[in-house]
C-alpha cells in the first residue's frame with residue numbers, strides 16, 4: 001500500500017548514513033520488511049530504483065529480507081508464527097492458527113528496517 | 124584508492140515515526156492541547172463530523188486536514204473561522220508524524236484546546252502510524268457495506284471511539300448497522316460504539332460526551 005512513502009523513508013535513512021560516513025557511493029542496501037508491513041517488496045525495490053536515480057545510491061543493489069508474522073491470540077493465548085503466503089495487501093487479515101480468531105495482536109512482522117549498507121569510500 | 128566497507132544502519136522506519144509522534148504529543152501537551160486523529164473510509168463522514176464538532180463543542184478547535192487531491196476539506200473548515208492547516212498529501216495513503224510535525228508549526232497551539240487531524244480516507248494504511256494524538260476516532264458508514272468492520276479488524280482495534288455513520292440510509296443500501304456494531308464490539312470490546320446520522324444530527328451529543336469523557340480519563 002504505501003510503497004512510495006516507505007521507499008522515500010528508506011532512501012533518506014540510507015543517504016543520511018552515507019553522508020555521515022563520508023561515503024562516495026552506496027553499493028548495496030539490505031532492508032528488512034515484515035510481512036505485515038503492507039509492502040510489496042517488488043514495488044518497494046522499483047520505487048527505490050526510481051527515487052535513487054540522482055543520488056549516490058543510483059547504482060545500489062537493494063536486497064530485501066522478509067520477516068515472518070508473529071502473533072499473540074487475544075482469545076486462546078497462542079503465541080507464535082503464522083503462515084500467510086497470500087496476504088492481501090489491500091485487506092490484510094490474519095487469524096489465530098489454533099482457534100481461528102481474528103482478535104490478535106501482532107508481535108512481529110510490521111516493521112520496515114534499513115539494516116545495513118555496503119559503501120565505497122575514498123581513502 | 125577506493126575502499127569498500129559495510130555500515131550497520133538499523134534504522135527502523137516505524138520506530139522513527141513513533142519517536143516523532145511522541146515529540147508531537149509532547150508539544151501538544153506543553154500547550155494544553157488535546158489531539159484527535161480522525162480516520163475512516165473515503166467519504167464515511169470524517170469532514171462532516173469535524174464540521175459538526177466545531178459548531179457544537181465547547182472549547183476552541185484547530186484542524187489539520189489531510190487531503191489526497193487538493194485542499195478541499197481544508198476549505199470546508201475555513202468557513203467556521205477556526206485555524207486550519209491543509210496538508211496536500213499527494214499520493215500518500217496515510218498521514219505520518221513527520222507531516223504532522225510540519226503542520227504543527229503552522230498552527231498557533233496556544234489558541235486552541237483541541238487539535239483535530241483528519242487523516243487520509245483509508246482503513247488500512249493509517250493503522251500503525253501514530254501521529255502524536257491522544258485519541259483516535261474511526262468513522263465508517265453503512266454505505267461501505269456492513270462487512271467493512273470485520274474486513275478491517277486492525278483499524279478498529281486501534282480505535283478509542285468507533286462511529287458508524289449514515290444510519291439514515293442503511294435500509295436504502297441494504298446494510299445492517301447493528302451487525303457492524305456487533306463486529307466492532309467483538310474486535311474492540313472496550314471502546315464506545317456510536318451509531319449516527321450526521322445528516323440528521325443523530326448521535327452527535329453522544330459523540331461529544333464520549334470525547335469529553337475520554338479526555339478526562341486519560342489526562
Ligand SMILES: Nc1nc2c(ncn2[C@@H]2O[C@H](COP(=O)(O)OP(=O)(O)OP(=O)(O)O)[C@@H](O)[C@H]2O)c(=O)[nH]1
Pocket residue numbers: 163164165166167168169170171172196243244288289290291292319320321322323
Ligand atoms: N445520508 C448521509 N450522508 C452523509 C452523512 N454524513 C455525511 N454524509 C455525506 O457523505 C458525503 C461524504 O462526507 P464527508 O464528510 O466529506 O466524508 P469524508 O470522510 O470526510 O470524505 P473524504 O475526506 O473524501 O474521505 C458528503 O456528501 C456528506 O454530505 C449521513 O449521516 N447521512
Ligand SMILES: [Mg+2]
Pocket residue numbers: 169170171196241
Ligand atoms: Mg474529508
Ligand SMILES: [Zn+2]
Pocket residue numbers: 001002003038216217248
Ligand atoms: Zn498505504
Ligand SMILES: [Zn+2]
Pocket residue numbers: 073074075076077078096097098099100101
Ligand atoms: Zn487463538
Ligand SMILES: [Zn+2]
Pocket residue numbers: 221225
Ligand atoms: Zn521535514
